[in-house]
Amino acid sequence: MNETETNNKQEVQEIDLVSLLRDFLSSLRRLWPLVLVLTVAAGALFYFRGVRSYSPRYMAESTVSVEIVNGGSYANRNTAEQMGQIFPHIIKSGALSDVIAADLGMKSVPGSISVTNIKGTNLLTISVTAWSEEMAGKILQSVMDNYPEVAQYVVGQTKLTVVDEGGVSLVTHKNTVVRGAAQKGALIGLAIGLGLVALRAATFRTVRSEEDLRSLLNVPCLGTLPVCHKKQRRSTERDEINILTDDNRGSYVEAMRLIRTRLERQMKDKKVLMVTSSVAGEGKSTVAANLAISMALKGKKVILVDCDLRNPSVGRIFNVQEKCPGLVAVLNGQATLAEALVEVQNKNVPTGLWLMPGADKESRLVEILGSQAMRNLVDQLRQEADAVILDTPPSAVLVDAMMLVKHVDGIAYVVMRDYARRRFIFDGVEELSSGGAPIVGCILNGGQTRSGKYGYYGYYGRYGYGRYGYGYGYGKDKKHSSKAGSHSHQHRQTKEKQKPKEQ
Numbered sequence: 001m002n003e004t005e006t007n008n009k010q011e012v013q014e015i016d017l018v019s020l021l022r023d024f025l026s027s028l029r030r031l032w033p034l035v036l037v038l039t040v041a042a043g044a045l046f047y048f049r050g051v052r053s054y055s056p057r058y059m060a061e062s063t064v065s066v067e068i069v070n071g072g073s074y075a076n077r078n079t080a081e082q083m084g085q086i087f088p089h090i091i092k093s094g095a096l097s098d099v100i101a102a103d104l105g106m107k108s109v110p111g112s113i114s115v116t117n118i119k120g121t122n123l124l125t126i127s128v129t130a131w132s133e134e135m136a137g138k139i140l141q142s143v144m145d146n147y148p149e150v151a152q153y154v155v156g157q158t159k160l161t162v163v164d165e166g167g168v169s170l171v172t173h174k175n176t177v178v179r180g181a182a183q184k185g186a187l188i189g190l191a192i193g194l195g196l197v198a199l200r201a202a203t204f205r206t207v208r209s210e211e212d213l214r215s216l217l218n219v220p221c222l223g224t225l226p227v228c229h230k231k232q233r234r235s236t237e238r239d240e241i242n243i244l245t246d247d248n249r250g251s252y253v254e255a256m257r258l259i260r261t262r263l264e265r266q267m268k269d270k271k272v273l274m275v276t277s278s279v280a281g282e283g284k285s286t287v288a289a290n291l292a293i294s295m296a297l298k299g300k301k302v303i304l305v306d307c308d309l310r311n312p313s314v315g316r317i318f319n320v321q322e323k324c325p326g327l328v329a330v331l332n333g334q335a336t337l338a339e340a341l342v343e344v345q346n347k348n349v350p351t352g353l354w355l356m357p358g359a360d361k362e363s364r365l366v367e368i369l370g371s372q373a374m375r376n377l378v379d380q381l382r383q384e385a386d387a388v389i390l391d392t393p394p395s396a397v398l399v400d401a402m403m404l405v406k407h408v409d410g411i412a413y414v415v416m417r418d419y420a421r422r423r424f425i426f427d428g429v430e431e432l433s434s435g436g437a438p439i440v441g442c443i444l445n446g447g448q449t450r451s452g453k454y455g456y457y458g459y460y461g462r463y464g465y466g467r468y469g470y471g472y473g474y475g476k477d478k479k480h481s482s483k484a485g486s487h488s489h490q491h492r493q494t495k496e497k498q499k500p501k502e503q
Helices: 003-053 073-093 095-104 133-155 174-203 210-216 250-267 284-297 327-331 363-370 372-384 400-407 422-433
Strands: 057-068 111-118 123-130 158-171 221-225 272-277 302-306 342-346 349-356 387-391 410-416 439-445 489-491
Touching: 003 174, 057 133, 095 133, 111 133, 123 133, 133 158, 210 221, 210 422, 210 439, 221 250, 250 284, 250 410, 250 439, 272 284, 272 372, 272 400, 272 422, 284 302, 284 349, 284 387, 284 410, 284 439, 302 372, 327 372, 363 372, 363 400, 372 387, 372 400, 400 422, 410 422, 422 439
Parallel strands: 221 439, 272 387, 272 410, 302 349, 302 387, 410 439
Antiparallel strands: 057 123, 057 158, 111 123, 342 349, 342 489
């Protein structure tokens, strides 16, 4: 292997490590509540288990003097120090433990034994801890009877004389024992939680950049939309962003203009565009709405149709207050096209954008999207506007978008950064590609800004799918009540104004 190949291999390994670390941290950001719950729950479980299983311990203690047979005082002090030092080794070797257990008539010593030397003297303090007062005394007496016999092979023949019996006392280490059990449980819970995070990081593969999109899908990437932060002063304010009225939107507007330009180049003379995504929560409705605004501000007449009959949201984005007939009413012949269209104005100035709201959660009527009536409506919209945008439900979990493919000229596919699994994205694109209409490009939502910082798309465009958007709980509405904003809407309901005003 030459030097170039070696360098390339090292670079790939470094990239993989960085990617793995990024995946782990991303998963930790999502699952930290689970890690916290597991840590607290395991700590609490071990704590209560320690409280219930704790039993008080008794300590028997005695101070003895060590004398060597036919030895002087210096030899006695030296022997006492040696016996204090070698005692742990004698206990570990099992020599003394076996003798004491046999003396007590048991298989093992039911307690712990320790010996310390009072420095500079020939005195030893022998301590025995056991679970009962009687057993602690018996073990202590057995130690004093048998220790000299075992130690004589190391320090010679010795004699132990009791100086202070000490007695047996109750030793309460409950707080220490219980605290240790809780700490052990918390560490176990933390390890399990981090293990789950690591497992998710290894298996939950998402899209984080345009390069990831290009490597996954054989379609152009129209651009990346950054996060446009805004402050909500009241809980009644709408969540979704609207570049027509929201402040602090400069980078988002510029990114949308770039996407619009690339999209127009891909669509050429075609008019009807479907905007969809893989799963809910990727902000496709917000993208569709702001793309329609961007096209209208360029001087085009744009009609935005909410085809999400299960969870309509276009009206909420534009703060439509009045009740008006929607898509289902037009398809069923209950209203005319002019009655169902709502003109968007900004400070009482027409913008060239018209809305057709969806329905009140008509999930049982989704088959109507593939009907001849829908085709006739789309053909009529082609005649009325320069551009028609259909906001549809996610394609990877519902069939609604597939029913509309045959009516459109192109599809813009929205992908939220680090959200849906790659297989959902791939399946959604593959399903739509088989329907006949081309996918003109993908839009990465909530991606990396020019400054290199990542943001989070926050509340914008959320559905009721559940945390990871796999189709659970779709259609659970969230009450959105808001006062009229700075822009107004004019609903034309008379037959004299059946045709939208030309811009």
